[in-house]
Amino acid sequence: MKNLVCAFFVLFFLSCDDGDIIVTTFDFEEQTLERCTDFDFVFFKINDDVNEALLLQFDTSAPFLQEPGTYTASISPGGTVTYRRFDSSIGNDYFCTVVPPTSPRVLEEFISTVGTVNIETEGDFEDGDGIPSDIEDTSVAGNQDTDGDGILDIRDLDDDGDNVPTINEGVVYDAETGTFTSLLDTDGDGIPNYLDTDDDGDGIPTINEDANADLNPINDISDGNTDMIPDYLNENVRTQVDSTLLNYREHTYRLINVSVRLGVTNLEFRNSAGEQVIRDIRNVGFGEYTAPTRTITEQPDLN
Numbered sequence: 001m002k003n004l005v006c007a008f009f010v011l012f013f014l015s016c017d018d019g020d021i022i023v024t025t026f027d028f029e030e031q032t033l034e035r036c037t038d039f040d041f042v043f044f045k046i047n048d049d050v051n052e053a054l055l056l057q058f059d060t061s062a063p064f065l066q067e068p069g070t071y072t073a074s075i076s077p078g079g080t081v082t083y084r085r086f087d088s089s090i091g092n093d094y095f096c097t098v099v100p101p102t103s104p105r106v107l108e109e110f111i112s113t114v115g116t117v118n119i120e121t122e123g124d125f126e127d128g129d130g131i132p133s134d135i136e137d138t139s140v141a142g143n144q145d146t147d148g149d150g151i152l153d154i155r156d157l158d159d160d161g162d163n164v165p166t167i168n169e170g171v172v173y174d175a176e177t178g179t180f181t182s183l184l185d186t187d188g189d190g191i192p193n194y195l196d197t198d199d200d201g202d203g204i205p206t207i208n209e210d211a212n213a214d215l216n217p218i219n220d221i222s223d224g225n226t227d228m229i230p231d232y233l234n235e236n237v238r239t240q241v242d243s244t245l246l247n248y249r250e251h252t253y254r255l256i257n258v259s260v261r262l263g264v265t266n267l268e269f270r271n272s273a274g275e276q277v278i279r280d281i282r283n284v285g286f287g288e289y290t291a292p293t294r295t296i297t298e299q300p301d302l303n
């Protein structure tokens, strides 16, 4: 077929050469990119005005929904980019069911089983320790890990790795004034408790002052003092746990404000008969997916 209409894919282009098969115009620039949460990884856009949909389906081990960064993944094997035109509008769950609905009917379909998915993920970490990320890590590289447990300070709810969460170590940051209004330093050694691995300065690391070995030094009061001062803040008590029982507590942090930008290059579309190739639709920008907040749990490395 000749002299056909050029398709328009979001921000990308295509040209018409004689002999190419060209689909009707389709434009998903205004449509929201959505994801089927129960499948790895199915993204789609639906244009209800013209009963068209664009589907991206692929698989990857890249942690792009939980780790900001730039990634690439392959459509093949097993993945597809699919354009469909229907005889009536489809619901948002159309692509998210195990057995696709038989209605509405598919009038036209173009599929590519090859291509490269280009992914850019942005987001912010929140460890719930009361200190904003830009204050927690002042290193040039942005990869400060004070306790060396493999979890960066901006994600680490226990920055000094003593099993007392930072938020429980007497640190209070006032975001309005940009200053610390409290920096508890029990032993007066100049290191605030949240960065001090021996808070009472008695020579026994705080993590060891855990008499009942439940990985929580806060609830150990070996001398039974009525002021409820735990061993790790009491320089007169040096009861410590058998070191073979020591470990870190599991850590949880959140990735918030997550956006995932997706584009696919090197596509080769075919129609449902498999005979005709649309050579010039090579690149498709899927736009930005706003992902829900993600809660991540990690076991820190005990060093």
Ligand SMILES: [Ca+2]
Binding pocket: 145, 146, 147, 148, 149, 150, 151, 152, 153, 156, 158, 159
């Ligand atoms: Ca850490």
Ligand SMILES: [Ca+2]
Binding pocket: 127, 129, 136, 152, 153, 154, 155, 156, 157, 158, 159, 166
């Ligand atoms: Ca932290």
Ligand SMILES: [Ca+2]
Binding pocket: 160, 162, 164, 169, 193, 194, 195, 196, 197, 198, 199, 206
């Ligand atoms: Ca401490």
Ligand SMILES: [Ca+2]
Binding pocket: 200, 202, 204, 209, 231, 232, 233, 234, 235, 236, 237, 238, 239
């Ligand atoms: Ca002590």
